[in-house]
Amino acid sequence: MNPIPEPSVVVMIGASGSGKSTLTRTWPADYRLELDSYRWAVSGDAGDQEATADAVALLDAVLQRRLARGLTCVVDATNTRFDVRKQLIEVAHTHQLPASAIVMTTTLEQCLARNARRPDNRRVPDAVVRHQFQQIAAARPGLRAEGFDHVVTDDQLMRLRPLLQRSVDRIHPDQQADGDHTEHARRILARRFFGEDLADAFHWTNLRPNHDPVGALAVGRDEITLVYRTSAPDPMDWGFEAQVPCLGGCAGxxxxxxxxxxDLLAVYDDDFPEDVVRCDRCITAGVAAREAV
Ligand SMILES: [Zn+2]
Incomplete structure (x- = not known):
């Protein structure tokens, strides 16, 4: 059961490191108004606190325009301040939409631990996390009185299913286009090793039965040929190899x-250790020569 109505304005309330963003990402990307993303959009740095005012202005602009279209917005910010929450409630009600508060139940210790693991530019001073935590604990009993139509805690929500469903929906068209599961599985392979951006530039070029599949990472006139080696006895050792000129000087x-x-960057820059290079032809020739003796 999902107690959050749609459309509505969903206001995440939680200290830094409370897991707001993870929960927020169970909603579709266009629903998510993440203050950090807008900080990043205006300054190139998601942790740039100096960019907060500009980020808030952007968030507010997107919020207004989505609500005018009757679309759900999930506001991912600490939302520790009364005046900030009040404004969000007012905007929702102006558009005749309910305002829902989701309060994170993460303990202070968990917030501090997660905050400590963040990269430098995203880490908030411990004292700030403690202060946010106290502000939220103090505000929690009064959230209904502030005007929220729904107040729930994160541990009341079941959000895994919509997340899984969306992932299935997203994969499905690919699968249709590729025609079979094997091709789809191979696409996922490139994504797993190299990430989303590079996987977009990757395609399989030569898929033959009983041969390791060959593909290319190609953008403009640049291209790196890749083969997925499945010959090792242990599948954990299977992986991609990139084609480079033979250091032994053969044409192969x-x-x-x-x-x-x-690793791909090293291949592109010609900056990989020589001892990792393996040439099929030279090795074959060497073995043949030894066997002939
Ligand atoms: Zn060679």
């Missing part, structure tokens, strides 16, 4: 294992 292609975007 040589291969370098690539397990990450960093």
């Amino acid at each position: 292609p040589a291969w370098v294992p690539v397990r990450s975007p960093m």
Whole structure:
């Protein structure tokens, strides 16, 4: 059961490190108004506190225009301040939509621990986290009186199913286009190793039965040929190799294992350790020569 009505204005309330963003991301991307994202949009740095005023202005502009269309907005910010919450409630009601508060129940210790694991620019001083936590604890009993139509805690929500459903919906069209599960699984493979952006630039070029599949990472006139090696006995050792010129000087292609975007960059820059390069032709020739003796 989902106690959050749609459309509505959903106001996340939680200290830094309380897991607001993880929960927010169970809603579709266009629903999510994340203050950090707008900080990033205006300044290039999601943790830039100096950019907060501009970020709030952007968030507010998007909020107004979505609500005018009757679309749900999930406002992902700490929302610890009474005046900030009051304004969000008023905007919702102006558009005849309910305002829902979702209060994070994460403990202070968990918030501090998660905050400590963040990159430098996203880490908030512990004292700030403590203060946010206290502000929210104090505000919690009065949220209904502030004007929220619904007040729920994160542990009352069942959000995994919509998240799973959306992932299924997103994958489905690909699967249709590719025609079979094998092709789809191979697409996922590139994404797993190299991430979403690079996977978009990747396509399979040569899929033959009983041969390792070959693909290319291609943008404009740049291209790196990749093969997915499945010959190792342990599937944990399977992985991509990138084609490079043979260091032994033969005309044949040589291969370098690539397990990450960093490895791909090294291949592009010609900056990989020589001892990882393996040439099929030279090895074959060497073995043949030894066997002939
Ligand atoms: Zn060679």
